[in-house]
Amino acid sequence: MTEVRVPTLGESVTEATVATWFKKPGDSVAADEMLCELETDKVTVEVPSPAAGTLSEIVAEEGETVGVDALLANITEGDSGSDTAPKSDEGETAKPAPEAASDDGGDQGDIQGDKVDVMVPTLGESVSEATVATWFKKVGDSVEADETLCELETDKVSVEVPAPQAGTLAEIIAEEGATVEANGKLAVIAKGAAGQSGASAPEAGTRDGGDEPAAPKGDTQYSTPEAGKGRSDVEDAPSAKKAMAEKGVSRDQVTGTGRDGRAMKSDVDAAIAATKSQPQASESKAPSRAPSAPEDADREERVKMTRLRQTIARRLKDAQNTAAMLTTYNEVDMTEVMALRNEYKDLFEKKHGVRLGFMSFFTKACCHALKEVPEVNAEIDGTEIVYKNFVHMGIATGTPTGLVVPVIRDADAMSFAEIEKAIAEKGKRARDGKLSMAEMQGGTFTISNGGVYGSLMSSPILNPPQSGILGMHKIQERPMVVDGQIVARPMMYLALSYDHRIVDGKGAVTFLVRVKEALEDPRRLLMDL
Structure with missing residues (x-):
């Protein structure tokens, strides 16, 4: 037993x-x-x-x-x-040899002999699973060593999986949409001349190309039965069953393309798309009925959230549910920073090889203010407050797949040039989807620059377990009273969202005032004032 x-x-x-x-x-x-x-x-x-x-x-x-x-x-x-x-069409029982097809890709010993497993790579600290996002190859395709086979999505990053060796993709075990664990098996690559194993795969009765007799034509392992006519002893993918139940699609409408005619979620999606594309014959045959307006559902598009977007949604909502979040505002006159930047930007770029932007000024100003108001740079752990005697600055970055927050470690010990280089390098890696999990962990404070998109004012949401986040906004000329005169000045609204459980209103206002003073008179940064 x-x-x-x-x-x-x-x-x-x-x-x-x-x-x-x-x-x-x-x-x-x-x-x-x-x-x-x-x-x-x-x-x-x-x-x-x-x-x-x-x-x-x-x-x-x-x-x-x-x-x-x-x-x-x-x-x-x-x-x-x-x-x-497994039985053949004549009803004879096939030999239960290691070569017999099974859902896990065959006997491990045979795979080690002339086949190589494609495994889930290390996903990062504390990340135990991923979703198979896209397969760039299909069964039977030739692959080169280190060629990208598929892409996995974790909560924060995308991971490309390369081929461990050249050969033919003999089997895909984890289909698109499947959730896989770290070090799980994704696929099997057959060694040898590219195309040989793949070409014989559809006719073989076994997965490893053994000496088993070929199955009768029309009932091969990878043949695609007609819609609804998959083998009765083959279980459809759970994701496909769930999709059919949710969409109201019957099994006989779906053509299974998985192993032995197994229906996959992509097959259900294809069946739904085919149904929508077919002309409504019943309506066309009833001329007496007035044409009805298109259904709203027919004009909608339903797209599954990526794991990154799901994580963003969950973490932002958790921040609202957990922290006593409050936002306080101030404004800063950017005249001095803009003048200093315009005066030295060419010389700065020539010497350091990177452009001088505003983010280094704000990073420096925040590090300066965090020294005076350390609770904004702290976090709550149970019934204890953990004060950080360093600044790991998170820089919120928009990417095509969602918002990520790469972390610049020990930003308080960096120069302007080092900060600008780190921001440029991590920003590029974020947009290319190349950031590792380690590069997005351990931040103690975050800066979010909504001004690059034209935002005039907003209330940023905390990035747990951090207790503070500074929101930058659009620089806009506004009339200001200076020395009794109304003059146009480049002004920016600043917003500090903070966890009121650990940061009092006095500390939040003091932090913003120190940032404002440092930006309106950058010489204070040099004097540590």
Whole structure:
């Protein structure tokens, strides 16, 4: 008797709900065949069979809440040797040899012989899973060593997965949209001449190109059955089942393109798109009926949120729910900073090889103010306040996929040139999606510059667990009274959002005033005033 238990669910996740059982007591199961699906508050987890045999008992029924390592079911081993073996069209039982096709890509020993596994790379500190975003190759394609095979999305960054060697992509195990764990298996590459293994794959009866006889034409492993006519012993992908249920699509409308005709989520999307593109014959045959206005749903586009966007949404909402967030405002006359920048920008760029912008002035001014008001540079840990005697400055950066916050470490010890170089380098890497997780962790304070998009005023949201964030805005000439005269001055609104649990109003206002003073008279930075 083999026990089926709840696997590790991820960091800080202690329980899950049994969503779906794909087998019932008495059914034969193969090793690593999917038995059931668990749902947590973050991810969906598939539970494979630990051994071949017969599912003798289901302990946790659908809808039950189970903890980590809880007993889900029991499997009786050895009773299903003939029942679970794949059968040919003539009804004969195929040999249960290692070459037989299985959902996990075949026997590991064979893969090590003439095939190479493509594994999920290290995703970064505290990151345990990713989503397969895009496959750039399909089964049968030739690949070169280090050629990009697919792209994974984590909560913050995209990770490219290169081919470990040249050969042919023999099998894709984790389809687009699948959630994979660190060091999980993504695909299998066959060694040897490019194209040979891939060309024979559709005709082979096994996954490793062994000596098993070829399956009859029309029932090959990678053949695509007609819509709704996949093999009855093949389970559709859970994501596909869920999509069909949500969209109201029947199985006979979907043409499965996965292994053995298995329906994937992309197949469901294709079926929905095909249905929408077909002319409404019933309406065209009823001339007496007045043409109706297009349905709103037909003019909508539904796109799944990326993991990055989901994380941004969750963290911003968590910040509002957790912190006692408050925003205070001030304005700064940018005349002196602009004059200083215009006077020295050419010489600065010639000597240091980087342009002199406003961000270095604001970074320096914030570091100066944080020394006087250290609680803005602190964080709450339970019932304790952790004061940071350094400044790791987060610079919020907009990218095509969402907002990220690369961190400049020890910004308080940097010169203007070092700050400008760090901002330029990390900004470029952020826009190219090349930032690592380590480069976005550990910040103690954040600056967000909405002014580059034309924002005149806003209330930035905290970046937990930080206690302060400064919002910069558009520089706009406004009439100001200077020495009794009304003059036009380049003014900018500043906004400091802070956690009122740790920062009092006096400290927040003092911080903004010190930033304002340092920018309106940059010489104060030199004198540490």
